[in-house]
Amino acid sequence: MDLLNGPWRRELGHLPWSVVLLVCALAGIGLTVLYSAAGGSLNPWALKQGVRFAILLVGALALAMVPPERWLALAWPIYLTLLVALVGVELAGAVRGGSQRWLDIGIMQFQPSEMMKLAIVLVLARYYQYVPKGYESRPDVLIPALALIAMPVGLVMLQPDLGTALSILFGGVVVLFLAGVRLWLFGAATAAVAAMLPVAWSMLHDYQRKRVLIFLDPESDPRGAGYHITQSKIAIGSGGLSGKGFLGGTQSHLDYLPELHTDFAFATMAEEWGLMGGLLVMILYGLVLAWGIRTAINARSQFQRLLALGLTATWFFYLAINMMMVMGLAPVVGIPLPLISWGGSAMMTVMILFGLIMGIARANRPRFD
Amino acid sequence: MDDPVRRMAFSRRALLLGAGMAGTGALLAGRMAWLAVFEGERYQLRAQENRIQDRLIPPRRGWIVDRNGKPIALNRPDYRLELRPAEVDDLDAALIAIRSVIDIDVGEEQRIRDDCASQPSFMPVVVRQNLTWPEFSACNVRLATLPGVTPVQSFSRFYPEADRFAHLVGYVGAPTPEQYREEKNPLLIYPGFRIGKDGIERFEDKRLRGQAGSAQVEMTARGELVRELGTQPDRPGDTLRLTINRDLQNYAARRLGDNSASVIVMDCITGDVLCMVSMPAYDPNIFSRRVPATLWNALQKDDHTPLLNKSAMGLYPPGSTFKMVTTLAALKAGIDPAESVGCSGKYRLGNNTWHCHARRGHGTVDMARALPLSCDTYFYAMGRRVGIDAIADMARRLGLGQEYPLPLPGQADGIVPDKAWKQRRFGPDPRKGNWREGETLNAAIGQGYIITNPLQLAVMTARLASGKAVMPRLIGEGSPAEFPSLGIPEWHLELVRQGMVDVVNARHGTARAARSPVGDVLFAGKTGTAQVRRISAAERRTGVIRNEALPWKQRDHALFVAFAPAGAPRYACSVILEHGIAGGRYAAPIARDVLSFLFEPERALAILPPIEAEAARARAAREVRETADSIATETRAMMPSWLKLDIKPPLFEIADPDAPQPPREPE
Structure with a gap:
């Protein structure tokens, strides 16, 4: 309640508005892409997405008002609640059969695994806040931290949702890295994973294996499962330097490009705006990321630093995997491009993430007074 | 509470991470530039191939007329339903769907199955010929979404004098699979396209065949026609005048x-x-x-x-x-x-x-x-x-x-x-x-x-x-x-x-x-x-x-x-x-x-x-x-559509050539 009573009007003025502008620009590009993907129509995507973005932006600004210390206190409850929810999803899913990712909590459908991407960073930042310097790599410190990562990753893998599981894993590992866990441990872990690959391969679902195989050689099945990657590369490649012009994309408008408004929205955009459009989007994203890194470095406590950069890295993970996928550098995993792809769930995650980082930036802004 | 040593350590790691991100970003930008600029032309071509299809317009076969211009072989409009085995995933389901629109009896169905099994899969199989107009339009409406099944309107060859000109004029038929493999002319596998098989139809095939036209159409991935981009009309075959009366x-x-x-x-x-x-x-x-x-x-x-x-x-x-x-x-x-x-x-x-x-x-x-x-x-x-x-x-x-x-x-x-x-x-x-x-x-x-x-x-x-x-x-x-x-x-x-x-x-x-x-x-x-x-x-x-x-x-x-x-x-x-x-x-x-x-x-x-x-x-x-x-050997089977007569002249036994002529009946 201190928020409403506090000097929020003044605090609002301390927000990094230039970055808000950047995010709005990215969302604006996203809306244009969705408008074009619908064949030059606000329906069914662009209008809804715009409204959703406006609401979530207000939400993110509100979140930015929350002092970072409050998150420090809430870290454990949030993490544990989501963990319980993940177990709940697993149980409900077992009842209904098949892959179960959603939890119906009455007013809206809720995807705990999506929130877990943020919560894992939050809880590990909280965990390492109180670990003294030099103790980070000790087994009695490291093993609980690894357990914190392993539990949600394991539960999400069971759903099964490889993309989200990897995303959670990445977020957790990045925080460990930033917290100062010794580098040789990462090297050893990488080697161990490489050694485990054959075992993991045998545990993958058929459709997951197929995705990986087709990623390795998309032309092997251009009509079937390799179709996505092949068509996406054609869309990006045929865009050329300056693209086919707004509403001029043939791959997207004639339905050759699948999932043109969700996972492959970047390809839809690149076809019409070309290399220049693609680079513009990349630069805008890069600026946001740079701001995130700077915020983390300038933050005044280990918790805030870890939280800010962990979240920035999670955001980066989204971007990198999605773009690599549409350009044929990564297998097809269902990860949308934040702010551009259609979809409320991913956008909500990203906007919460953005709100949290803004809060840290606000709390640590340089004081000239 | 904030330890400056820890802070320095974090900053080092943060910069390391930032460098990693920048590296990935550079990789992505490079990859995109590679796709769009260096391979751009190749992908533009492939996007064109995706979107534009050349549709053949088969030429109408030339008429054959007698010395006074009376027709001996001409073309008649013909509506039929065809099935391309290569594009049909489930033949049973397709046949059930077809049967709900037009009736096919058991023998016909057997023939269709035999044809599907025996013909090369790129050759269309005729489900029913000579559809009436209501049947044809029913097929058009109700079978439009069935892959591999197409109602076809075309012209079929008609010989008004039937058997009286059979040996002279010959007949037309589907090209043989070998002919297609040799010529690689897409016209030869166009559904219902016929070439001369015997007689004058075969000898003068090149003139009677005419030249196919083509229509460039823009298609969606689902095969819906968006628009026609351009048409090159077909040139019908020449009318051939015989000396026959x-x-x-x-x-x-x-x-x-x-x-x-x-x-x-x-x-x-x-x-x-x-x-x-x-x-x-x-x-x-x-x-x-x-x-x-x-x-x-x-x-x-x-x-x-x-x-x-x-x-x-x-x-x-x-x-x-x-x-x-x-x-x-x-x-x-x-x-x-x-x-x-x-x-x-x-x-x-x-x-x-x-x-x-x-x-x-x-x-x-x-x-x-x-x-x-x-x-x-x-x-x-x-x-x-x-x-x-x-x-x-x-x-x-x-x-x-x-x-x-x-x-x-x-x-x-x-x-x-x-x-x-x-x-x-x-x-x-x-x-x-x-x-x-x-x-x-x-x-x-x-x-x-x-x-x-x-x-x-x-x-x-x-x-x-x-x-x-x-x-x-x-x-x-x-x-x-x-x-x-x-x-x-x-x-x-x-x-x-x-x-x-x-x-x-x-x-x-x-x-x-x-x-x-x-x-x-x-x-x-x-x-x-x-x-x-x-x-x-x-x-x-x-x-x-x-x-x-x-x-x-x-x-x-x-x-x-x-x-x-x-x-x-x-x-x-x-x-x-x-x-x-x-x-x-x-x-x-x-x-x-x-x-x-x-x-x-x-x-x-x-x-x-x-x-x-x-x-x-x-x-x-x-x-x-x-x-x-023939009742004993009754079979409903059909000969292949590319049936070709290959009749050798009969050999006559020549009686002992220097045997003396015997007495005979008077002429």
Whole structure:
């Protein structure tokens, strides 16, 4: 309640508005892409997405008002609640059969695994806040931290949702890295994973294996499962330097490009705006990321630093995997491009993430007074 | 509380992470630039290929018309439903869906399944042909979303005269898989596209086929048409004008009735073939679609060989129709036409006796009487005097033993034997390769080795009648060629022509049945009766069995060649009735009627009804017999749509070529 009573009007003025502008620009590009993907129509995507973005932006600004210390206190409850929810999803899913990712909590459908991407960073930042310097790599410190990562990753893998599981894993590992866990441990872990690959391969679902195989050689099945990657590369490649012009994309408008408004929205955009459009989007994203890194470095406590950069890295993970996928550098995993792809769930995650980082930036802004 | 050492450590790691991000960003930017700039052209091409499809517009096949422009082969709109096995995932489901729109009976369904299994999968299978308009539109509405099933509107070939032109014009059919693999022309696998399979349709296919057009269309990934980008119209095939007279051909076919026969009528001056009938025949309308296996088997088994074009591929000993050649050879050798030979019905050579068809002989026969009487003895004597090489030379000069440049597949060239030929054929063993005098005797009356086809006999007659080296032609385009003279003195030819006039018109002629019914036009001709079988010594002792009493297969062939009008020859004609018993009695009246149709069609048509009634009776009897035979082997299977006739001309057993001619029935 201190928020409403506090000097929020003044605090609002301390927000990094230039970055808000950047995010709005990215969302604006996203809306244009969705408008074009619908064949030059606000329906069914662009209008809804715009409204959703406006609401979530207000939400993110509100979140930015929350002092970072409050998150420090809430870290454990949030993490544990989501963990319980993940177990709940697993149980409900077992009842209904098949892959179960959603939890119906009455007013809206809720995807705990999506929130877990943020919560894992939050809880590990909280965990390492109180670990003294030099103790980070000790087994009695490291093993609980690894357990914190392993539990949600394991539960999400069971759903099964490889993309989200990897995303959670990445977020957790990045925080460990930033917290100062010794580098040789990462090297050893990488080697161990490489050694485990054959075992993991045998545990993958058929459709997951197929995705990986087709990623390795998309032309092997251009009509079937390799179709996505092949068509996406054609869309990006045929865009050329300056693209086919707004509403001029043939791959997207004639339905050759699948999932043109969700996972492959970047390809839809690149076809019409070309290399220049693609680079513009990349630069805008890069600026946001740079701001995130700077915020983390300038933050005044280990918790805030870890939280800010962990979240920035999670955001980066989204971007990198999605773009690599549409350009044929990564297998097809269902990860949308934040702010551009259609979809409320991913956008909500990203906007919460953005709100949290803004809060840290606000709390640590340089004081000239 | 904030430890500066920890802070420094964090900053180091943060910068490391930031560098990693920047590196990934650079990788992505580089990859995108690679795709869009360096490989851009390749991907632009692939995007075009995705989006733009070339749709073939099949050309309409050219018509075939007769010399007066009356259609012989034309195109009719046709609606049908087709299925492409390559694009159908689940045949059962597709058939159930189709059955809900049009009914397919069990046999049809079996046929479709068989076709799907036996044909290469890129070739379409016809589900149903000749859909009515309501059925077709129902298919269009309700089967539009079924992959691999397409209602097709096209034109199908139609032959209004059906079997009467079957051998001449041929029929169309689907290209064979081999043809497609060779030519790689996408038109060849266009559903329902047909190419010529036989006859003129096959020979002139390139001209009749025309040129396909194409429409460039923009398509969505689901195959929906977005818009047409441009169309290059098709060029229909050329109309092909034949020299044939459709009415004459029809008349001749009807006049032949149920006989296994061939009739050819030629213009003696231009070489135009006016009529070229070979009966019985098959219905090219059925052959252009699919031939039921039962019909195919019946056609193949039929002893009247309906699949064989007897006019061009049939081979028969010319018999007495060859005697004009011997006469001309004798005249050329300087034999006096007035010189006579005494015919006692027998001619002795060595220890053997050659018989004349008149058992008691013709008495004294000179050249003028030899042709009308068809006296074998006279020709034995003359042939022996001039020798085989002179006869063969004259035969070749009259057009025998050669193929003509006509658009007909499988023309038989026959045999005109001479000494060199025999050496080639049977040598080098001198005992086998040497020509024997007995063989000359047989050749002089058109028996023995000599074998011709009906077209050659018509050309021979045309050359005799005109004195020019007439060549036949079937395509009526351009002005007719000027033919060089045969180089035979006119008075020789005049003598032969007069002989042929007497054959028909003189009291002692063998073909009085062929006298012209037309007032001021005289016909001239020559009969021939060619032996098919060997008459055994035992038979000869018991006396010759009358031809009519023999089984059909063993009866003699009946031949007749004619020209008209006798004074100024215009039309030449040859008629061959397989196993027709006697040229004078059976072949000559047919030639008479066909020729008279050219002068007085009404009179000629008037005699048809009884003949057709008789033929219908005979045909019905045969059909009853055949269906009774085929019930046991009934099958609904169809022959493949690319069925091609590959009929070899039948081989005739040549009776011992120097065996003496036995006594025969008079012609």
